[in-house]
Amino acid sequence: NAGVTQTPKFQVLKTGQSMTLQCAQDMNHEYMSWYRQDPGMGLRLIHYSVGAGITDQGEVPNGYNVSRSTTEDFPLRLLSAAPSQTSVYFCASQNRGSPLHFGNGTRLTVT
Amino acid sequence: QQQVKQSPQSLIVQKGGISIINCAYENTAFDYFPWYQQFPGKGPALLIAIRPDVSEKKEGRFTISFNKSAKQFSLHIMDSQPGDSATYFCAARTYTGNQFYFGTGTSLTVIP
Numbered sequence: 001n002a003g004v005t006q007t008p009k010f011q012v013l014k015t016g017q018s019m020t021l022q023c024a025q026d027m028n029h030e031y032m033s034w035y036r037q038d039p040g041m042g043l044r045l046i047h048y049s050v051g052a053g054i055t056d057q058g059e060v061p062n063g064y065n066v067s068r069s070t071t072e073d074f075p076l077r078l079l080s081a082a083p084s085q086t087s088v089y090f091c092a093s094q095n096r097g098s099p100l101h102f103g104n105g106t107r108l109t110v111t
Numbered sequence: 112q113q114q115v116k117q118s119p120q121s122l123i124v125q126k127g128g129i130s131i132i133n134c135a136y137e138n139t140a141f142d143y144f145p146w147y148q149q150f151p152g153k154g155p156a157l158l159i160a161i162r163p164d165v166s167e168k169k170e171g172r173f174t175i176s177f178n179k180s181a182k183q184f185s186l187h188i189m190d191s192q193p194g195d196s197a198t199y200f201c202a203a204r205t206y207t208g209n210q211f212y213f214g215t216g217t218s219l220t221v222i223p
Contacts, residue, residue, distance in 0.1 A: 004154070031209060040120070042113075042200060042215040043155070050209075058210070090154050096209055099145060102154030 002026050006091050006103035013081040013110045021076040021106050023091030029101070031094045032074040036060065036087040037105070043090065049074055081110045114138060115203050117214025124221050130188040132217045134201035137182060141203040141212075146175065146186050149198045149216075158199070159186070191221045 007022045025032065033048035045058030049068040063085060065077040074093075078085060088107050092100040116135045124130045134144075143162055147155035161168045161175040161184065168175045174187040188195055201214040 035213075040215055042117070043213040045210060048210070092154075094209075097206065099157040099160065100147075100155075100211060102147075102156065104152070104154045 004091055004093055004101055004103035006089075006106050008106060009104070010107050011109070013078075013108065015082060015110060017081050018077070018079050019081065021078075021089055021091075021108070023074045023076065023103060024072050025074075025091075025093040025101070026072065027093060027101065028071065029093035029095050030071070031096065032068065033058070033092050033100075034064070034066065034074070034076045035090045035092065037090060038087050046076065046089075078108075081108075083110045086110045113215065114212035115201055115214045117201050117217060119217060120215070121218045122220070124191045124219065126191065126193060126221055126223050128191050128221075130186075130191045130195065130219055130221070132186045132199055132201070132219075133183065134185065134203075134214050135181075135183045136203050136212075138203070138205070138212075139182070140205045140207070142206045143204045144175070144177065144184050145202050145204075145211075146173075147200045147202065147213075149200065155200055188219075191219075193221045193223050195219060196221050 004025045034046040035043040044060045047066040049055045088105045091103045145160035146158045148158040149155040159173050172189045177184045199217045202211045204211045
């Protein structure tokens with residue numbers, strides 16, 4: 001049982017480049033979400049999904065897109081990377097009313 | 112606006128001592144208060160959680176104290192060990208929204 005799997009673990013982008021952070025879960029959780037972790041800021045919610053085909057914005061959604069075509073996958077897209085998006089990104093999943101299960105993160109640097 | 116305020120930002124404790132991390136909130140709609148532990152290079156993992164209908168929950172060396180009237184809750188780590196050195200996050204969730212709001216984290220170092 002892998003839980004929540006995130007790829008890649010590390011990524012370096014140049015300003016203006018695009019990329020997709022992958023997230024997959026094998027626990028059949030209905031809810032999935034993306035957080036970014038920055039020093040002194042804690043974990044901030046970017047986007048979340050309550051089921052396949054349903055997504056919504058969190059606290060810091062600007063510059064990011066998501067889609068949820070299957071229960072298992074919830075990719076996060078950066079359309080035009082900016083240095084302010086340098087961060088560690090965590091994907092999480094849960095069922096309603098249950099704790100969050102996190103992946104091990106993607107460390108992104110934008111130069 | 113930080114929905115959950117956490118302190119201190121960092122904490123150094125001697126082995127065998129008690130580590131105490133505090134959190135405060137304003138939103139009375141929060142109904143679930145978990146603590147997460149994070150080791151370097153890993154994602155946060157649930158450590159212990161409490162609901163507002165109880166004032167204390169204990170699991171091994173870890174205890175949550177909850178003060179509903181003051182809108183505060185804290186994590187106590189008894190007999191702290193070097194292996195407890197990690198970053199700790201408090202969080203809160205509204206059941207209807209199912210969204211979690213996290214504190215800013217506390218970096219705990221336990222000195223042997």
